[in-house]
Amino acid sequence: MPTILFAAPSLWPEYQTALPQALAEVGVTGPVVTEARPEDVDYIVYAPSSPLQDFTAYTRTKAVLSLWAGVERIVGNTTLTQPLCRMVDPGLTEGMVEWVVGHTLRHHLGMDRHIVNPGHVWDPTCPPLARERPVAVLGMGALGAACAAALQALNFPVTGWSRTERPGCLHGEDGLRQALATAQIVVLLLPKTPETENLLNAAQLALLPQGAVILNPGRGPLIDDAALLAALDAGQIGHATLDVFRVEPLPTDHPFWAHARVTVTPHIAADTRTSSAARVIAENIRRGEAGEPFLHLVDRARGY
Template sequence: MPTVLFAVPALWEEYRPSLTAAFDGMGVDLVTEAAPETVDYIIYAPSSPLQDFAPYTACKAVLSLWAGVERIVGNPSLTQALCRMVDPALTEGMVEWVVGHALRHHLGIDRHIVNPGRVWDPTCPPLARERPVAMLGMGELGTAAARALASLNFPVTGWSRSAKAVAGIACLHGEEGLEAALRGAAIVVTLLPKTAETENLLDARRLAMLPAGAVILNPGRGAIIDDAALLAALDAGHIGHATLDVFRVEPLPKDHPYWAHPRVTVTPHIAADTRPASSARVIAENVRRGEAGEPLLNLVDRKRGY
């Protein structure tokens, strides 16, 4: 009987019913405390007090509840397999956030919701097919969001660091591909992982590549954007608006310039979240695979960092 350690005490009561149901009939010993040498799998999140994995000599895999693994992947004591969370419900939530805010900016909804001067402006927006979108990051989340936007007739160009092929989406990679994607985009969505290569990817030079008035949506990682460069581009009117869900420091400090900027919308890291019911099934499936000797789902490539 494999022992599965739930190593995030603060989330135990939230996840216990779903994990118990997901493991039903599998013969799994789901615990919150155990001698390290007896543990076969660890359910983990970066907020866990468990930071030293060396004593867990029999552990076959660390199963993260988070999609992002930048806060654990570099842990030198972690020699076990690491699996990130790819939760269908998390993906669904991210798609809804991206599509909702893309349509909000595309349709110019804000000027009708907040219109204290009662200005009658019958200007119609262009059609979606006239509003190009650049999707930076074509992993699970980026691909799903790109497909959803394309289904609404937005011309979507996907960009990733390595070559990708997605039916119906023009995919670019590399530095030249990034420049081409940015120069043609009215809306930019960032769904890249945080790595040494992606930090400050949208700096002053690359922001200047965007057409005047472009909109940025960042539900991915706060560090992808150079904050000072973005604020300067917003102040200059080159960037029309930035809707940001993730930040270098969270909660976003109350004195941060983003809060008061008229061209910035702050959402409090709500674009997507791991749902206990669906993520518990992903965890249970990986434990089943591990016990059956099958390949684990969503295995992290340590060299690439995701």
Template sequence: MPLTVLFPMPALWPEWQAPLTAALAEGGLDARLAPEADPATVDYIVYAPSSPLQDFTPYTRARAVLSLWAGVERIVGNETLTMPLCRMVDPALTEGMVEWVVGHALRHHLGMDRHIVNPGHVWDPTCPPLARERPVTILGLGELGAACGQALAALNFPVTGWSRTPKQVPGLTCLSGPEGLDRALSTAAILVTLLPRTPGTENILDARTLALLPEGAVILNPGRGALIDDEALLAALDAGRVGHATLDVFRVEPLPGDHPYWTHPRVTVTPHIAADTRTASAARVVAENIRRGEAGEPFLHRVDRVRGY
């Protein structure tokens, strides 16, 4: 009997039906992908927080819930979800994030804005320092943070990575814990935030930690909007403590039209485009996890419920 793979997201069904069906077939899986099914027959659930499915209690047969999103903060606390939960780590999503982070890091490092937007036709031949003279700090050393850090290190930026628990990433100076955080921030001419949203990371950039940054530091936040205390960041920008903030994620999205970020001269808003799940490659990740589940192998990217990611 074929496996039943439930895809309970009507709005996403037209986009995902073909690539997921193809990925399941390519993986040699005898599986039926369905937008609706009797809960008692469902073997796997492919999921995103936008799904109307919120009560997992009837799905007693399901072996795992496979998220299409990298962030799982909107589902990890669901008490009815007792089966394994896996987050999405999509190779193409990682590529997109690396491109966004490297692009904006180079933009600020080279001072491109003053040449691209130069209504006064000011001739300013000031050259930037070399990359090896511009320290970068990455907060978060998961798949995305490690990849971005290594890409910047390959361009000769000295990169410090910080995580809550000790990690080692080749090419990066790795720090951890509260003291490590303060040290990592103190050298960050460019700061990139790629932490998950958890109770321990919310407002990790507040008035105290922002004050640790070197004068004029640049902040890039493609991680989670709640990592930053918005009022504290605006105050630091107004005071010149922070030179610029390029922000891709926000507590409320779309960002309200009257939010101060839109008009602040030291803020760039990008509309949550730093990285996106790509259907073709992400579908293969889902299919591989189903293959692993059927083979009795460990799931990829299984969420630690205690840590929240």
């Protein structure tokens, strides 16, 4: 019977009932506790904001199971030698798909000029069809692939790009240039790593068709903020809808707030849903007890 340490104190009220229920559903009966001797712990349910930062004493622990999708705040911890699994939550994926599809359609259809129309301008201009609006999705992991599939179902021609080679995707620097060259809407769904920071810089933004739209629900540092503001001011980028930022909450004096071509959403594109996330954690614990491979295991070398 495994001992499961829930080491994310701020989230415990949400999971106190949901996690034991999910464990019971997969036949795991081990106790879920908020305190335990390190040498007794078999699994750690974790969030990078946890006060637990030194994993050295947890010699019996089979896996650290993160409740967050992003692992950049923990993957470099040298005391963490146990297998680390990130959260891939079906509820989070659904939320991300809805945000991406919603804002893609908003910009594709030009909804803003009708919703905010103080001059009561009668403009009967029709948008093109979705099949005439190329979209690039940068980052084709679980979230990117799901968003790309949803957009393709609406007839948007979608080009997927990945840092590493994936079937059906462009990859590498040449692939990125090719993906950006025709994209009227770009969706960023990459993890934050040294290789992805400032991925969209001045040179890359210049490759896009004039007036292209940027959607970033991935990670704030994927975009060079200064380069983006310059491209918006020059009209090279038509609009940027941003859900993530280098500093959160976004400081009230940040230029994004006041820019007419920027929409700020407060990191709400997707959230982990307690009930579905608890099932993901429970399934990984079941797998660990059965000697099966863990789901969503982090590749330390890649950083995600």
